Amino acid sequence: MASIFQGIGAATSLSSSTLFDSKKLQLCSRRSLSERKTSFVVVRAAGAKMDGGSSGIGGRADQLVTNAVATKADTPAAAAAASKPGHELLLFEALREGLEEEMERDARVCVMGEDVGHYGGSYKVTKGLAPKYGDLRVLDTPIAENSFTGMGIGAAMMGLRPIIEGMNMGFLLLAFNQISNNCGMLHYTSGGQFKIPVVIRGPGGVGRQLGAEHSQRLESYFQSIPGIQMVACSTPYNAKGLMKAAIRSDNPVILFEHVLLYNLKETIPDEEYVLNLEEAEMVRPGEHVTILTYSRMRYHVMQAAKTLVNKGYDPEVIDIRSLKPFDLHTIGNSIKKTHRVLIVEECMRTGGIGASLTAAISENFHDYLDAPIVCLSSQDVPTPYAGTLEEWTVVQPPQIVAAVEQLCR
Amino acid sequence: MGLARAIQPLPLPPLADSRPKPTATASSLFLGSTRTLRPSNTFARTHTRTRSISSAQRRSAVAANVSDVKLKPATNLLLTKEEALEVYEDMILGRVFEDMCAQMYYRGKMFGFVHLYNGQEAVSSGFIKLLKKEDSVVSTYRDHVHALSKGVPARAVMSELFGKTTGCCRGQGGSMHMFSSEYNVLGGFAFIGEGIPVATGAAFTSKYKREVLKEADCDHVTLAFFGDGTANNGQFFECLNMAALWKLPIIFVVENNLWAIGMSHLRATSDPEIWKKGPAFGMPGVHVDGMDVLKVREVAQEAIGRARRGEGPTLVECETYRFRGHSLADPDELRDPGDEKARYAARDPITQFKKHLIESKLANEAELKAIEKKIEEVVEEAVEFADASPAPSRSQLLENVFADPRGFGIGPDGRYRCEDPKFTEGTAQV
Numbered sequence: 001m002a003s004i005f006q007g008i009g010a011a012t013s014l015s016s017s018t019l020f021d022s023k024k025l026q027l028c029s030r031r032s033l034s035e036r037k038t039s040f041v042v043v044r045a046a047g048a049k050m051d052g053g054s055s056g057i058g059g060r061a062d063q064l065v066t067n068a069v070a071t072k073a074d075t076p077a078a079a080a081a082a083s084k085p086g087h088e089l090l091l092f093e094a095l096r097e098g099l100e101e102e103m104e105r106d107a108r109v110c111v112m113g114e115d116v117g118h119y120g121g122s123y124k125v126t127k128g129l130a131p132k133y134g135d136l137r138v139l140d141t142p143i144a145e146n147s148f149t150g151m152g153i154g155a156a157m158m159g160l161r162p163i164i165e166g167m168n169m170g171f172l173l174l175a176f177n178q179i180s181n182n183c184g185m186l187h188y189t190s191g192g193q194f195k196i197p198v199v200i201r202g203p204g205g206v207g208r209q210l211g212a213e214h215s216q217r218l219e220s221y222f223q224s225i226p227g228i229q230m231v232a233c234s235t236p237y238n239a240k241g242l243m244k245a246a247i248r249s250d251n252p253v254i255l256f257e258h259v260l261l262y263n264l265k266e267t268i269p270d271e272e273y274v275l276n277l278e279e280a281e282m283v284r285p286g287e288h289v290t291i292l293t294y295s296r297m298r299y300h301v302m303q304a305a306k307t308l309v310n311k312g313y314d315p316e317v318i319d320i321r322s323l324k325p326f327d328l329h330t331i332g333n334s335i336k337k338t339h340r341v342l343i344v345e346e347c348m349r350t351g352g353i354g355a356s357l358t359a360a361i362s363e364n365f366h367d368y369l370d371a372p373i374v375c376l377s378s379q380d381v382p383t384p385y386a387g388t389l390e391e392w393t394v395v396q397p398p399q400i401v402a403a404v405e406q407l408c409r
Numbered sequence: 410m411g412l413a414r415a416i417q418p419l420p421l422p423p424l425a426d427s428r429p430k431p432t433a434t435a436s437s438l439f440l441g442s443t444r445t446l447r448p449s450n451t452f453a454r455t456h457t458r459t460r461s462i463s464s465a466q467r468r469s470a471v472a473a474n475v476s477d478v479k480l481k482p483a484t485n486l487l488l489t490k491e492e493a494l495e496v497y498e499d500m501i502l503g504r505v506f507e508d509m510c511a512q513m514y515y516r517g518k519m520f521g522f523v524h525l526y527n528g529q530e531a532v533s534s535g536f537i538k539l540l541k542k543e544d545s546v547v548s549t550y551r552d553h554v555h556a557l558s559k560g561v562p563a564r565a566v567m568s569e570l571f572g573k574t575t576g577c578c579r580g581q582g583g584s585m586h587m588f589s590s591e592y593n594v595l596g597g598f599a600f601i602g603e604g605i606p607v608a609t610g611a612a613f614t615s616k617y618k619r620e621v622l623k624e625a626d627c628d629h630v631t632l633a634f635f636g637d638g639t640a641n642n643g644q645f646f647e648c649l650n651m652a653a654l655w656k657l658p659i660i661f662v663v664e665n666n667l668w669a670i671g672m673s674h675l676r677a678t679s680d681p682e683i684w685k686k687g688p689a690f691g692m693p694g695v696h697v698d699g700m701d702v703l704k705v706r707e708v709a710q711e712a713i714g715r716a717r718r719g720e721g722p723t724l725v726e727c728e729t730y731r732f733r734g735h736s737l738a739d740p741d742e743l744r745d746p747g748d749e750k751a752r753y754a755a756r757d758p759i760t761q762f763k764k765h766l767i768e769s770k771l772a773n774e775a776e777l778k779a780i781e782k783k784i785e786e787v788v789e790e791a792v793e794f795a796d797a798s799p800a801p802s803r804s805q806l807l808e809n810v811f812a813d814p815r816g817f818g819i820g821p822d823g824r825y826r827c828e829d830p831k832f833t834e835g836t837a838q839v
Contacts (some may be wrong), residue, residue, distance in 0.1 A: 100679045108581025136621055142654070147606040147647035154610020157595055158545070160617060177603055188809045189587035190596070191579035195812035204738055229816045250812035278825070323828075325839075332821040364821050 021246040037345035066396050086269050092237035092262040095125045098243035099163065103133060106161065112139040113165030113202075114150055122167050123203055125260050149175035149200070153182045157194040161247060169204030169256065170216040183252045199246040201255035205296055205346055208260065212382035215390075219256055219323050220352040224269055231277055232256040234294045234305065236266040239322060241275030252272040256323070259294045275300055282329035286316035288408055290334040292357060294320045295343040295397060303342050304400035313404060323353050331357075332365055340407050344395055347378045374403050418519035487705070493771045494780065496538055496702060500759050501643040501784045503554035506563060507733075510553065510570060514737045517797070520571045522599075523584045528700075530733035531758035532664050533558045535705025536632055539713055545593040545631040547608035551664075552597045555634055560592040567791040573798035580801045581809065585789030601635065602642035608633035609648045612659035612722075630658045630663070630716040640683045646690075649724065656721035660712045661687075662728045664699065670735040671743045679818040687724030698726030700756040705763070732757075736823040755793050806835035 053357035089097070103109045110124055117140035130138040141148040145166065150160040166172040172179065179200065187195055206215040219230055227249050227314060233239035239257070283298065285303060295302045298319050305315050313354030316334050320326065335341055345354040352373040361373055376395045384390055480529035487495070507525040514523050528532065528550075537546060537558035548555040553577045556566055556687040556793045562579055569576025569582055574810055576595075578588050597605040611631040639645055640663055652659050663683050667674045675681050687694025693715075705727060712723040730753035734741030744750055766772045811817065813825035831837035 030681065110617065110621075134621065136617055142647070142650055143652065144643075147609065147644050147651060147754065150603065150606020151610040151613055151648075151651065154547075154595065154607035154612075155614045156610070156618070158611045158614035160614050176599065178606060179602060181598070181603055181609060186588075186596070188814055189582040189586040190590070191580060191581050191587050192809035192812075193578070197812070227810050227816075231810075249816075251816045301573065322818065325816065326830070327819050328821045329819045340499040368817040384725060385579035 080111040086267040088267045091264045098240035102247040109161045111136045145174040150178040163199040166202030169202045169218045177276040181199045184225040203257045205258040215383035217347045220347040230254045235319040244274045280330040281319040284317040286314040289315045289340040341373045343375040465531045499534040503530040524551040524736045530794045531702035532727045535702045545611040547595045547604045552587045556587040563791040564794040567795040571795040574801040577797040601639040602644040605648045628717040637665040637674040649690040652722040658716035661724045684726040699729030718753035736739040803835035
């Protein structure tokens with residue numbers, strides 16, 4: 001097996017709480033846990049390096065760069081990631097790399113979705129896999145989301161480990177029946193007899209004038225379903241790590257990618273690594289305010305952070321990554337330090353991830369707050385087509401700067 | 410103005426019935442199958458007939474056969490005495506168990522929605538008794554008897570209905586969610602149609618094991634049972650397409666009992682002959698008398714054989730009837746007791762089969778009585794077992810939500826929630 005990457009800089013340490021230690025879990029040794037034999041080290045990814053120069057998209061990319069790009073992180077941990085030579089790739093390639101490594105490792109891992117095979121995936125995440133692994137392992141399905149998602153679930157019950165791709169996350173609304181009733185619930189209603197190790201993935205979020213139906217944030221709709229986990233990737237580094245972790249997990253995991261982030265470039269380690277599905281990522285340590293975000297909004301936040309730093313603020317930015325369940329440890333530690341919380345999300349105001357996070361923080365860390373929790377979300381409107389209107393539906397860096405200034409008054 | 414009159418929709422068929430007399434097609438391998446047994450006056454829809462035949466010819470798929478309306482007497486060659494008694498015992502188990510369920514429900518031992526299978530035993534026994542343990546069965550909410558036929562012990566099913574921890578799903582599923590990983594019963598689904606894709610996935614796995622994982626002898630088939638109401642649902646059609654496209658080893662068994670709660674099949678379906686929908690997707694569609702276990706078994710044998718040989722899926726429409734209401738909460742007022750119910754009661758599958766066994770000398774009265782007595786004892790013992798079993802304790806609440814309980818996440822104290830001692834007590838905050 002490939003060696004496990006364990007390079008961590010001074011800023012983070014593998015505390016026992018974050019290290020998956022099979023001994024620690026003796027207390028809840030249910031049937032599922034007792035079979036755990038792997039002991040790969042899980043990387044506490046603090047300050048993954050973000051490459052500001054995302055490129056390769058062309059003309060439109062320039063717009064993307066000004067609007068959504070990350071700043072270079074100046075945390076020590078970034079140096080650790082750069083200490084080994086690594087290789088540079090785009091986010092969709094990182095996803096593909098993770099997927100391919102897992103398919104190589106376990107013959108039961110298969111992919112199903114529309115245009116994943118011969119076409120290579122509408123965002124090229126599965127390009128080259130069908131010629132290599134065959135039409136059955138990389139299955140081109142007809143346009144029947146509800147049914148092929150259910151088919152993936154049935155296959156998972158019988159021992160396979162399918163990755164079900166929604167060409168756009170919004171299409172998975174058609175599969176809601178299967179995702180809610182079967183994916184989330186079957187392990188429970190069968191009394192633990194059948195596990196559903198599926199990964200449901202696809203791009204979502206507000207893109208570049210894609211129109212209302214192609215710009216949906218399904219994390220807010222799925223978050224109530226019991227029995228599923230949801231993670232959102234935002235960098236090539238965490239995309240690959242989360243993809244691998246999701247595939248290896250015995251739980252059904254929904255991996256949210258973002259349409260605008262597929263062409264982000266980053267240097268990732270050559271060694272094999274798997275990230276922890278339940279952990280958040282410390283993007284930028286700070287003292288004054290905790291900014292919680294995920295997916296594309298991470299880049300808006302980091303852009304705002306540049307401005308804030310110039311103005312003398314020191315924001316702590318955390319990419320929560322795990323949308324369900326929340327990593328209340330990382331979040332809590334941060335709140336205990338800064339006492340101010342700003343949540344920046346792309347979900348809509350009503351019932352989004354931010355709303356749940358606000359409630360969770362209020363419940364657990366109320367005593368540590370010096371100010372009310374501020375949550376910046378998208379407007380409760382269907383995403384308009386017009387570029388100007390679309391810009392105003394999502395949170396932009398100036399709004400983030402203003403919110404922090406208000407919060408830190 | 411003129412345009413509005415140009416296209417007239419076809420007049421709706423009269424409620425009484427509407428089945429056109431289909432023409433004979435090429436001889437079929439499905440020997441037991443028959444044409445409609447319900448009284449019919451012809452309602453000429455020749456264009457649909459030609460369409461379905463030509464599409465069948467084009468695909469060279471076997472269209473539904475047509476034999477004359479008279480029931481052919483089943484031959485003894487279909488069953489050995491041992492098999493016959495096994496089938497009889499299974500049907501009796503199904504009937505006695507369901508009757509006991511009704512009793513227990515009205516005595517307050519089980520709650521919620523309970524859907525009983527009385528009258529449809531021939532379909533379950535006819536199909537499932539031909540399966541191996543590794544074959545899979547997927548059902549709907551009317552799943553008790555499918556689970557029993559597949560081999561799940563009666564006491565496990567009864568316990569599950571009572572909501573006890575010794576139930577096949579630890580009391581967490583209930584009447585509509587019977588699962589067994591040991592006997593490959595993949596549920597038990599409350600929403601109609603949602604089990605069909607799961608069945609398609611199980612069939613896909615069988616093909617995957619054979620072709621990708623190179624388990625050359627893997628010829629496991631999957632049976633998907635569902636009703637006439639489901640045959641109008643999108644998931645049904647989507648799965649017919651995928652199963653035929655990839656030649657999956659699955660048999661779609663429609664238990665057409667004519668009623669979806671209070672909705673008559675004829676009022677809900679533009680073309681009530683469900684078997685016809687098979688050839689439209691490139692698979693054989695077969696109609697069979699679902700009250701005759703021998704005919705069902707004959708058709709099942711061929712369909713399962715097809716699937717095992719890798720020839721692809723089959724759609725089988727079993728004409729059957731449920732003697733009780735849709736569920737125990739259904740007052741069952743819309744079905745006319747005088748005509749329809751009485752007619753089907755006269756064709757009780759168990760009575761028919763018993764008569765056949767005795768007439769063809771496969772068994773005698775005494776042997777059959779012994780079986781009936783044995784089953785009564787089995788079911789009574791199941792009730793006693795269920796009664797004596799404990800209800801789930803609080804500690805069971807949070808188990809089984811996730812296969813990997815780390816899915817509950819990391820709590821504020823930095824430990825995984827599942828490590829909290831209160832987790833095993835069922836009182837942890839998750």
